[in-house]
Amino acid sequence: MSQTLETDRTTGTDGAVELHERHLSVVVGGQNRRFHYVWLRDNSWAPQDRVFLSSERKAATFDIRDDIAPLSARYDDRLGLVVDWNDGRSASYSAEFLCRYDYSGAPRSARRHAVRLWDEQPTILPRVAHADVVATTEGQLAYLDAVREYGAAVVTGVPSLDGEVERFAETIGHVREVAFERVHNVRHDPTGYNVAHTPGELKPHADLPSYSWPPSVQLLHFLVNRADGGESTLVDGWACAHELRRVAPHHFDTLVRTPVPYQLFSADEDTWAENPMIELDTDGDIKVLRFSNQLAQPLSVPFDRVEAFYDAYRHLGRIIDSGRFRHTFKCDDGDLVTVHSHRVLHGRLPYDPSSGARHLQDVYMEFDDLLARRRVLRGEHLPTAAQRPGNEETA
Numbered sequence: 001m002s003q004t005l006e007t008d009r010t011t012g013t014d015g016a017v018e019l020h021e022r023h024l025s026v027v028v029g030g031q032n033r034r035f036h037y038v039w040l041r042d043n044s045w046a047p048q049d050r051v052f053l054s055s056e057r058k059a060a061t062f063d064i065r066d067d068i069a070p071l072s073a074r075y076d077d078r079l080g081l082v083v084d085w086n087d088g089r090s091a092s093y094s095a096e097f098l099c100r101y102d103y104s105g106a107p108r109s110a111r112r113h114a115v116r117l118w119d120e121q122p123t124i125l126p127r128v129a130h131a132d133v134v135a136t137t138e139g140q141l142a143y144l145d146a147v148r149e150y151g152a153a154v155v156t157g158v159p160s161l162d163g164e165v166e167r168f169a170e171t172i173g174h175v176r177e178v179a180f181e182r183v184h185n186v187r188h189d190p191t192g193y194n195v196a197h198t199p200g201e202l203k204p205h206a207d208l209p210s211y212s213w214p215p216s217v218q219l220l221h222f223l224v225n226r227a228d229g230g231e232s233t234l235v236d237g238w239a240c241a242h243e244l245r246r247v248a249p250h251h252f253d254t255l256v257r258t259p260v261p262y263q264l265f266s267a268d269e270d271t272w273a274e275n276p277m278i279e280l281d282t283d284g285d286i287k288v289l290r291f292s293n294q295l296a297q298p299l300s301v302p303f304d305r306v307e308a309f310y311d312a313y314r315h316l317g318r319i320i321d322s323g324r325f326r327h328t329f330k331c332d333d334g335d336l337v338t339v340h341s342h343r344v345l346h347g348r349l350p351y352d353p354s355s356g357a358r359h360l361q362d363v364y365m366e367f368d369d370l371l372a373r374r375r376v377l378r379g380e381h382l383p384t385a386a387q388r389p390g391n392e393e394t395a
């Protein structure tokens with residue numbers, strides 16, 4: 001049962017509105033778009049329902065009537081969809097708003113931003129000049145786009161100054177502080193507190209899965225890199241996990257379901273957390289990869305699940321260690337490597353500390369803050385007519 005209300009357009013052309021029992025459809029931009037009444041009422045940008053500048057919701061979603069429905073609905077060329085609700089509210093929804101938030105067409109996965117998983121023989125490692133990133137919107141967006149889509153980027157020509165990595169982080173967002181110092185020095189140090197201070201190989205890993213929410217971005221700034229060896233290795237951990245899922249879905253599933261304890265501690269600090277190595281989002285896509293062989297602690301799962309875990313873990317580890325999906329490269333003085341560290345693993349080959357200096361400093365950030373900076377630079381965060389159709393008088 002449906003009816004067309006108050007429109008001077010024919011169904012199938014822009015502006016046609018049809019009311020159904022629990023939803024309506026409206027043709028905008030040549031496409032028929034469907035919205036549930038409860039969704040539309042919840043997303044009213046009427047002044048009584050939203051704070052104008054911040055878009056914060058004032059109306060309580062749980063107060064929406066169970067039988068919420070339009071008394072009338074029409075399409076206005078200036079205001080867009082105009083609805084008079086049966087709870088007394090009138091709200092309008094612009095064409096831009098309806099197109100941006102339409103959830104009735106393509107599946108969710110097609111509406112998310114593309115992640116470019118690395119090929120088996122990766123050839124692209126985006127590089128952006130430091131001067132462009134810190135001084136130009138275009139350069140900063142190129143850097144943020146690379147980290148967002150590719151999971152890694154190298155900023156070149158960063159001044160080799162103590163603490164410069166922290167200053168760079170603050171130009172992009174905020175430093176994520178953790179135990180064991182705000183800025184970490186990685187150089188040969190026999191008294192150091194972890195394996196990074198040895199000259200040995202570091203297998204690809206992510207730092208600090210000993211936090212339930214490990215740092216999601218890591219910046220590694222090479223102040224000087226003159227020693228023989230010590231090439232950097234980056235591995236697309238998500239590409240490796242996808243490969244595991246393709247060839248051995250039962251192993252993938254085991255790593256999704258098995259809690260793994262990780263710990264890093266010193267004389268004064270302790271971090272410990274137990275989580276699955278592969279964490280999925282609500283769409284079943286990989287959200288966080290926690291892979292650090294050096295920080296993994298004794299497993300404590302039911303007896304009959306232990307060997308299945310080791311089979312799965314070793315399978316993933318062998319894919320990661322195989323060299324597929326891996327960049328190996330020597331950083332120059334002043335290179336700053338950025339990784340989305342819930343995805344891309346970092347490591348290094350062994351080096352000879354007697355052959356020259358090697359010193360890098362690193363800090364952590366949060367991926368959300370990089371995405372936020374990107375939205376700000378693109379102007380996507382500001383309230384627009386899309387959110388505030390018909391409410392111009394409240395400006």
Ligand SMILES: [Fe+2]
Nearest residue numbers: 205206207346
């Ligand atoms: Fe590390």
